Amino acid sequence: LSKRFRSPLTGNHTVLFDGAGTLVFTGAASATVTTSGTTINITTADTDVILDLTITNASNLIKNIKCILPNYEATYTTAPYYPGSIEKLEAIPRAGQRLVFRSMNWRRTNGDKPTSPIDETTWDRRSTLTKHTQGSSFGVAWEHCARLSNELNADLWVSVPHQATEGYTRSLAQLLLGELDADAILIVEPSNEASWNTSFDQAGYFQTLGNTQGFTGTAAQKGRKSYSKFLAETADIFLTEWGEANAHRLRFV
Numbered sequence: 001l002s003k004r005f006r007s008p009l010t011g012n013h014t015v016l017f018d019g020a021g022t023l024v025f026t027g028a029a030s031a032t033v034t035t036s037g038t039t040i041n042i043t044t045a046d047t048d049v050i051l052d053l054t055i056t057n058a059s060n061l062i063k064n065i066k067c068i069l070p071n072y073e074a075t076y077t078t079a080p081y082y083p084g085s086i087e088k089l090e091a092i093p094r095a096g097q098r099l100v101f102r103s104m105n106w107r108r109t110n111g112d113k114p115t116s117p118i119d120e121t122t123w124d125r126r127s128t129l130t131k132h133t134q135g136s137s138f139g140v141a142w143e144h145c146a147r148l149s150n151e152l153n154a155d156l157w158v159s160v161p162h163q164a165t166e167g168y169t170r171s172l173a174q175l176l177l178g179e180l181d182a183d184a185i186l187i188v189e190p191s192n193e194a195s196w197n198t199s200f201d202q203a204g205y206f207q208t209l210g211n212t213q214g215f216t217g218t219a220a221q222k223g224r225k226s227y228s229k230f231l232a233e234t235a236d237i238f239l240t241e242w243g244e245a246n247a248h249r250l251r252f253v
Contacts, residue, residue, distance in 0.1 A: 001052070001053035002050065002051065002052050002053075003050075003051045003133075004027075004048045004049065004050055004051070005048075005049055005051065005067065005135070006028075006045075006046050006047060006048060006049065007028075007042050007045060007046075007049065007067070007069065008045055008046060008069075008082070008084075008085075009042070009069055009070055010041075010042055010043060010044065010045050011041065011042065011070040012039040012040070012041055012070055013029075013039060013040055013041075013042055013067050013068060013069060013070060014037065014038075014039050014067070014068040014073050015033050015036065015037070015038050015039070015040055015065070015066070015067055015068075016036050016037065016064075016065070016066040016068060017036050017062050017063065017064055017065040017066065018036070018062070018063050018064045019056065019057065019060045019061050019062040019063050019064075020056065020057040020060045020062065021034070021053060021054075021056030021057060021061075021062040022053070022054045022055035022056075023051060023052070023053055023054070023062070023065070024051070024052045024054050025040050025049055025050065025051055025052075026049075026050045026052070027047065027048045027049045027050040028042050028043055028044045028045075028047040028048060028049045029041060029042045029043065029049045040067070049067075051065070051067075053065075069082060080144075081147075081148055081151060086151065086152070089101075089152055090152065098153065098154060098155050098185070099152055099153070099154035099155070100154060100155045100156075100157055100185075100187065101145070101148060101149045101152055101154040101155070101156055101157065102157040103140075103145040103149075103156065103157065103158055103159070104157070104159045104192055106139060106140050106144075106145065107139035107140060107142075107145065107158075107159060108137055108138065108139035109139070109159040109161075109191060109192045110192060110200050110201075110202075120138060120161045120163070120164065120168065121161070121163045121164065121165055121168065122165050122167065122168055123165075123167055123168045123171040123172075125138075126138070126141070126142065126168070127139055127140060127141045127142075128141050129141045129143050129144070142158075142172060142175055142176065142179075143175070143179055146175075146176055146179035146180050147179065149180065149181075149184060150179075150180065150181045150184070153181075154184070155184050155185035155186070155187065156176070156180060156184060156185075156186055156187065157186075157187035157189065158172075158176070158186065158187070158188055158189070159189050159190070159191055159192050160172065160188065160189070160190045160191065160234055161191065162190060162191035162194055162202040162205055162206070162230070163205070166233070166237065169233075169234055169237045169238075170237050170241060173237055173238045173240075173241035173242060174241050177241060177242050177246065184249065185249050185250075186238075186249055186250055186251070187251045187252075187253060188234060188235070188238055188250060188251065188252050188253070189252070189253045190227065190230050190231050190234050194206055194223075194227050195223060195224045195227040195228070196220070196223075196224065203223060204223075206222075206223040206224075206226040206230070207219045207220065207222055207223035207226070209223075209226045210222030210223050210225055210226030210227075213225075213226055213229070231252065234252075235250075235252045238250055238252075
């Protein structure tokens with residue numbers, strides 16, 4: 001097993017894991033770790049640290065590996081969002097308006113490729129809180145998007161995966177209704193720039209789908225019509241799941 005990761009900070013990071021074995025760190029850190037709770041010194045921020053699992057015990061496999069930022073060991077489970085990042089976000093001038101947290105990049109929206117076998121098409125394929133990493137091409141779990149939005153007292157802007165099934169979209173609407181603060185606005189966008197920007201795979205996806213769906217016109221026109229259909233279907237699902245009592249909190253783009 002080999003994994004690359006980066007830390008925004010230098011200094012002593014605490015390595016935690018369950019099980020028994022040996023972890024070797026190279027790159028921006030140099031250490032061999034055999035005991036959970038050992039610290040490693042990362043010498044350069046935002047630079048690859050390479051983690052190799054070289055030995056493990058077949059009857060007590062290493063799992064749940066974590067590398068905790070400096071001075072964060074006692075609070076990372078109850079406050080999972082790094083305080084330094086929260087402080088920067090809270091310092092953004094609001095001019096009397098609520099902050100809007102757009103989760104597009106955190107969710108890797110523009111990396112959701114139509115031909116990829118790991119696309120989030122059905123709800124069971126989504127990134128979850130218990131997934132081994134929140135840094136994969138799946139993006140972070142939707143729960144993190146809602147919870148960070150709540151912590152910032154912000155409204156949330158989400159991008160529904162362009163290949164999401166009706167069941168996926170319905171489950172997402174239900175989850176966000178339950179997770180978001182009751183006064184938060186939810187801005188719902190199917191994917192991102194999917195009706196026109198062919199530099200992103202999702203636009204090509206809708207152009208191809210539009211042809212399959214029997215829409216007429218140029219490829220671009222077929223794509224826009226197909227996207228409009230998906231937008232209408234997505235809006236209907238969210239409005240149904242959120243109900244009349246919460247419909248005023250929804251925005252669609």
